[in-house]
Amino acid sequence: MAKWDPSTSPAFQPPHWMQIQFADQKQEFNKRLTKTGRHSLSRSLSHSSTDSYSSAASYTDSSEDEMSPRDRQQRSSKGHQDFCIKNIKQANFGRREIEIAEQEMPALMALRKRSGGEKPLVGAKVVGCTHITAQTAVLMETLSALGAQCRWAACNIYSTQNAVAAALAEGGFSVFAWKGESEDDFWWCIDRCVSLEAWQPNMILDDGGDLTHWIFKKYPNMFKMIKGIVEESVTGVHRLYQLSKAGRLCIPAINVNDSITKQKFDNLYCCRESILDGLKRSTDVMFGGKQVVVCGYGEVGKGCSAALKAMGSVVYVTEVDPICALQACMDGFRLVKLNEVIRQVDLVITCTGNKNVVAREYLDRMKNGCIVCNMGHSNTEIDVVSLRTPELTWEKVRSQVDHVIWPDDKRIILLAEGRLLNLSCSTVPTFVLSITATTQALALIELYNAPEGRYKPDVYLLPKKMDEFVASLHLPTFDAHLTELTDEQGKYLGLSKTGPFKPNYYRY
Numbered sequence: 001m002a003k004w005d006p007s008t009s010p011a012f013q014p015p016h017w018m019q020i021q022f023a024d025q026k027q028e029f030n031k032r033l034t035k036t037g038r039h040s041l042s043r044s045l046s047h048s049s050t051d052s053y054s055s056a057a058s059y060t061d062s063s064e065d066e067m068s069p070r071d072r073q074q075r076s077s078k079g080h081q082d083f084c085i086k087n088i089k090q091a092n093f094g095r096r097e098i099e100i101a102e103q104e105m106p107a108l109m110a111l112r113k114r115s116g117g118e119k120p121l122v123g124a125k126v127v128g129c130t131h132i133t134a135q136t137a138v139l140m141e142t143l144s145a146l147g148a149q150c151r152w153a154a155c156n157i158y159s160t161q162n163a164v165a166a167a168l169a170e171g172g173f174s175v176f177a178w179k180g181e182s183e184d185d186f187w188w189c190i191d192r193c194v195s196l197e198a199w200q201p202n203m204i205l206d207d208g209g210d211l212t213h214w215i216f217k218k219y220p221n222m223f224k225m226i227k228g229i230v231e232e233s234v235t236g237v238h239r240l241y242q243l244s245k246a247g248r249l250c251i252p253a254i255n256v257n258d259s260i261t262k263q264k265f266d267n268l269y270c271c272r273e274s275i276l277d278g279l280k281r282s283t284d285v286m287f288g289g290k291q292v293v294v295c296g297y298g299e300v301g302k303g304c305s306a307a308l309k310a311m312g313s314v315v316y317v318t319e320v321d322p323i324c325a326l327q328a329c330m331d332g333f334r335l336v337k338l339n340e341v342i343r344q345v346d347l348v349i350t351c352t353g354n355k356n357v358v359a360r361e362y363l364d365r366m367k368n369g370c371i372v373c374n375m376g377h378s379n380t381e382i383d384v385v386s387l388r389t390p391e392l393t394w395e396k397v398r399s400q401v402d403h404v405i406w407p408d409d410k411r412i413i414l415l416a417e418g419r420l421l422n423l424s425c426s427t428v429p430t431f432v433l434s435i436t437a438t439t440q441a442l443a444l445i446e447l448y449n450a451p452e453g454r455y456k457p458d459v460y461l462l463p464k465k466m467d468e469f470v471a472s473l474h475l476p477t478f479d480a481h482l483t484e485l486t487d488e489q490g491k492y493l494g495l496s497k498t499g500p501f502k503p504n505y506y507r508y
């Protein structure tokens with residue numbers, strides 16, 4: 001795998017419009033706040049987050065709802081027809097969702113402004129496969145403002161916000177996605193994005209690797225025209241490294257998943273906030289005084305533990321890695337084995353990325369009313385399959401909430417059937433997605449504009465300077481004042497005053 005090495009790789013130099021201008025951005029942000037008002041901003045955000053769930057019911061048109069979008073002629077009010085979504089009539093609702101997201105995505109909005117007349121993505125034809133949400137819409141509209149043409153499909157059959165897809169289609173984007181696609185629809189939508197004679201993509205933005213895989217399988221010749229792949233997910237990145245190892249990756253790719261601005265923010269801060277949201281929305285649980293065990297003290301575990309501790313819960317942690325275990329101890333958590341606390345805890349949260357962490361023997365010993373949920377990627381951390389036995393009764397209480405009842409009437413509360421709690425039961429904070437989306441946008445700009453030979457067919461990490469740039473674009477939101485190195489200090493540390501400020505091996 002090729003690692004970015006500042007000593008041998010050409011240093012990333014942000015074009016002049018990317019230069020950091022804190023004063024400007026702060027003013028911009030404050031202007032937006034004044035326009036909506038601080039109070040209304042926070043209100044509209046919480047409204048938005050519930051809307052994403054309640055919206056389907058209020059926006060749907062029942063007659064059209066029954067027919068598959070694939071069987072319907074679709075047309076926007078301006079005559080655009082190259083899209084396939086649930087219902088174009090939802091466009092106005094979707095536009096409002098996008099406008100709310102824009103308020104929490106300052107860096108993308110700054111990129112649009114900053115580029116002025118300069119369009120670093122002119123000529124770029126980006127085919128994307130990501131969650132189609134208001135935040136993705138802000139990304140797509142930013143790419144378009146920077147000169148790119150975009151065609152998009154969803155990377156998940158359930159996550160599309162239909163109203164947002166409608167707003168994008170109404171705005172002239174070619175979007176092929178709706179909530180509740182079948183497996184066949186899923187691949188059909190991806191195919192519709194790429195199988196066009198008149199429009200050949202030259203950049204890929206993928207989340208999960210399915211789009212890349214489809215092009216490899218069906219249209220391998222297309223790679224002759226494609227300059228690069230930007231991949232966001234652990235799974236997709238894993239596939240790219242496998243292709244690279246096998247010598248089958250024929251174009252460069254940027255692994256966004258492992259960039260600092262994704263990993264250290266999405267995993268930690270996103271989970272720190274959304275764990276509480278997911279639990280509250282699904283169970284209305286009171287956190288104060290509750291005994292909680294968090295399995296795994298990596299980034300996600302650290303976020304969950306910190307949030308629950310702050311709410312007054314008594315938090316225990318389990319770990320297999322002595323380093324993370326020591327971190328948990330130093331952060332003030334009791335490090336235990338699961339069997340030591342399983343009878344007394346009110347809440348069990350898995351965050352390990354591992355399997356069978358909460359096996360049936362633990363589920364048997366939990367106390368009545370214990371809540372069990374997972375924040376890790378895979379649904380194998382809790383052995384849910386072992387609960388599908390005749391002696392146990394399953395009772396659906398709410399969407400994503402099941403009571404599993406033992407013969408002696410003991411019941412546990414299982415959330416989202418052991419799938420990711422925050423993505424299943426709540427939404428994730430827009431600001432964190434802004435950081436990831438900005439990283440994606442910059443990765444596309446870098447790959448698209450890179451001179452011949454800068455990137456070979458291999459998987460690269462984002463240059464650190466770009467990571468720093470993404471972070472700097474988000475600082476004005478907090479009215480943060482960054483200290484500048486003096487010439488003397490820069491010399492002393494051997495650093496340029498404009499970064500990068502850390503070596504690649506620095507762990508943050």
Ligand SMILES: NC(=O)c1ccc[n+]([C@@H]2O[C@H](COP(=O)([O-])OP(=O)(O)OC[C@H]3O[C@@H](n4cnc5c(N)ncnc54)[C@H](O)[C@@H]3O)[C@@H](O)[C@H]2O)c1
Pocket residue numbers: 234266267270271295296297298299300301318319320321324351352353354357375376377378420421422423
């Ligand atoms: N819910 C979300 O929004 C979200 C966001 C980012 C990542 N994730 C997922 O969450 C999982 C964890 O991510 P991370 O960044 O914290 O990973 P990480 O590798 O930093 O942390 C996982 C920790 O679990 C520990 N562990 C492994 N097996 C264990 C076991 N049997 N018992 C106790 N501890 C064990 C590991 O030693 C490690 O410290 C991954 O699956 C990741 O894909 C979820």
